[in-house]
Amino acid sequence: MTGPVDIHAYLAEFEDIPGTRVYTAARARKGYHLNQFAMSLMKTENRERWKAGERAYLDQWPLTEDQKAAVLARDYNRMLDLGGNIYFLSKIFSTDGIPFAEACSTMTDMTFPEYRQMMLDGGRSPEGNRSIKGGY
Amino acid sequence: MARITAGVGSSHVPLLGVAVDQGKTGDDYFGPIFVGYEWTKKWEAEQKPDVIVLVYNDHASAFDANIIPTFAIGCGERYKPADEGWGPRPVPDVEGAPDLAWHIAQSLILDEFDMTIINEMDVDHGLTVPLSMMFGTPDAWPARVIPLAVNVVTYPVPSGNRCWALGEAIARAVESFPEDLNVQIWGTGGMSHQLQGPRAGLLNREWDNRFMDLLEQDNDAVRHIPHIEYLRETGSEGIEMVMWLIMRGALGSRVKTLHRHYHIPCSNTAIGHLVLEPA
Numbered sequence: 001m002t003g004p005v006d007i008h009a010y011l012a013e014f015e016d017i018p019g020t021r022v023y024t025a026a027r028a029r030k031g032y033h034l035n036q037f038a039m040s041l042m043k044t045e046n047r048e049r050w051k052a053g054e055r056a057y058l059d060q061w062p063l064t065e066d067q068k069a070a071v072l073a074r075d076y077n078r079m080l081d082l083g084g085n086i087y088f089l090s091k092i093f094s095t096d097g098i099p100f101a102e103a104c105s106t107m108t109d110m111t112f113p114e115y116r117q118m119m120l121d122g123g124r125s126p127e128g129n130r131s132i133k134g135g136y
Numbered sequence: 137m138a139r140i141t142a143g144v145g146s147s148h149v150p151l152l153g154v155a156v157d158q159g160k161t162g163d164d165y166f167g168p169i170f171v172g173y174e175w176t177k178k179w180e181a182e183q184k185p186d187v188i189v190l191v192y193n194d195h196a197s198a199f200d201a202n203i204i205p206t207f208a209i210g211c212g213e214r215y216k217p218a219d220e221g222w223g224p225r226p227v228p229d230v231e232g233a234p235d236l237a238w239h240i241a242q243s244l245i246l247d248e249f250d251m252t253i254i255n256e257m258d259v260d261h262g263l264t265v266p267l268s269m270m271f272g273t274p275d276a277w278p279a280r281v282i283p284l285a286v287n288v289v290t291y292p293v294p295s296g297n298r299c300w301a302l303g304e305a306i307a308r309a310v311e312s313f314p315e316d317l318n319v320q321i322w323g324t325g326g327m328s329h330q331l332q333g334p335r336a337g338l339l340n341r342e343w344d345n346r347f348m349d350l351l352e353q354d355n356d357a358v359r360h361i362p363h364i365e366y367l368r369e370t371g372s373e374g375i376e377m378v379m380w381l382i383m384r385g386a387l388g389s390r391v392k393t394l395h396r397h398y399h400i401p402c403s404n405t406a407i408g409h410l411v412l413e414p415a
């Protein structure tokens with residue numbers, strides 16, 4: 001043991017990271033059904049039903065209208081805001097036949113070719129991307 | 137008596153599995169990654185470990201959002217490669233080591249690590265990719281495997297300190313198993329990567345290498361790195377590196393480095409690989 005941790009300070013720091021939604025318990029709770037819906041696409045028969053009618057498939061899950069709209073628009077940043085976790089959401093873009101790196105690029109301000117080139121060039125630098133408040 | 141003879145750290149990027157399965161390991165993109173595993177493949181063939189305690193995380197494959205075990209140990213007879221949405225990988229089933237696994241599970245619980253026990257599950261790329269990297273493409277995996285799954289997805293994930301201590305407890309458990317077994321422990325995942333949000337694509341060569349330096353040292357400073365440092369420096373998914381600390385904790389205070397390799401990028405991720413033995 002390193003001693004008790006102040007949970008409020010621990011969680012507050014997570015909000016200080018630029019362009020990042022840390023998958024906290026609060027997000028996991030908010031996004032529970034969104035993630036379970038995404039998880040259901042692991043099964044072939046569910047993927048078929050989903051492809052036959054996305055809206056009808058979504059309506060079978062207790063999702064908010066916001067969550068449904070974000071899924072239908074494939075707005076992954078919005079899905080993250082609404083409690084989605086990328087490993088669960090990956091079932092949606094896998095079903096769409098989109099590679100992980102391409103799905104990642106849609107959450108950035110880059111096109112996929114630009115994003116791919118950034119990765120080949122060594123990735124996004126941590127410089128200036130560590131802390132919103134600190135700006136380092 | 138059983139003993140832990142070595143520890144291996146490695147990334148477990150799913151695309152590496154795709155490269156193996158599609159025979160692309162020698163091309164311009166993947167070649168520089170796989171070259172760094174050649175030494176280890178030869179070494180593993182000589183070492184012939186009986187059992188691998190394979191520390192990894194499940195990526196929404198065997199576990200959904202319903203049940204989230206912090207530390208789970210597989211005590212089953214065998215595990216099938218998971219269908220992660222594009223069909224299971226064409227790799228052999230993974231043979232378990234239930235006698236040793238149950239012994240470790242019981243020992244850990246008595247040692248106050250309250251493990252979740254799993255009898256049946258499919259194993260995803262987190263477990264099968266490291267097997268491919270270390271053993272290539274055999275008809276059957278040459279070692280039995282004890283899957284040790286760690287929650288590194290839903291926060292709070294376990295602290296580095298707790299992971300290190302779990303490694304120490306695993307080593308004690310292995311040493312009290314009466315059968316004469318050559319056991320390795322592998323810590324997988326990482327290195328720096330972020331798969332989500334506008335900061336996606338973050339990589340940190342300098343930090344990753346400092347982390348490997350710390351693992352090679354004769355002290356346990358690395359166990360005290362807080363979650364926020366992994367998150368800021370190595371991306372939201374870089375936290376997988378805490379799983380390397382379970383491996384390192386199991387090797388005792390002094391280690392000898394046998395092999396080390398680092399390459400950027402593999403898809404969204406920095407590839408790191410380290411082979412250590414207790415010194």
Ligand SMILES: [Fe+2]
Pocket residue numbers: 148193195262325326376
């Ligand atoms: Fe992973």
